[in-house]
Amino acid sequence: MGRRILNDALRTIVNAEKRNKATAQLQPISTVMCSFLHIMKTRGYIKDFQVHDPHRVGSITVELLGRVNDCRALTYRQDLKAKEIEQYRLRILPTRQWGYVVITTPNGVLDHEDALKQNVGGQVLGYFH
Structure with a gap:
């Protein structure tokens, strides 16, 4: 799957949220x-x-619910080990309280909390907050 397709879809969601739309196609x-x-x-x-x-x-x-401030897919592949996930999250997300980094792992596509619980690393797909 091309990362451009995922990034375009996530940007469509953000633009629809900014225009206070109820749905996005x-x-x-x-x-x-x-x-x-x-x-x-x-x-x-x-x-x-x-x-x-x-x-x-x-x-x-x-x-849509109106909660998405920003979501992006990373166009470059970045490998993360399980112990590096927390540092990456602190660097990418604006605060500790909200937002998730989505990682593709051998156990499937997970957010950073589930990846830490399962102690698996993988490649970063993107993030949302």
Whole structure:
């Protein structure tokens, strides 16, 4: 999956939030994008998302809550060991209270809290706060 696709989708969400829209339409889609959105949903940053026709080009409709300030996908691959995750989080996110770094690990796509609990590292996909 190209990182540009994920970054474009996340920028669409941020722009829709800034314009106080209720939904955002994302196209094209990927399984990594669905995993990223699932983490955003479980952490309470988006209300819900629905995948339409995933076997073709497909699209995703995201229901927004107005909580997303910024979310980005990193276009460069950066490997992180489990012990380096906390330092990276402090450097990237604005405060300790909110925000999540999303990492692809051998155990799947996880946020930084779950990766620390499972003591696994991986490659940084992006972040949101």
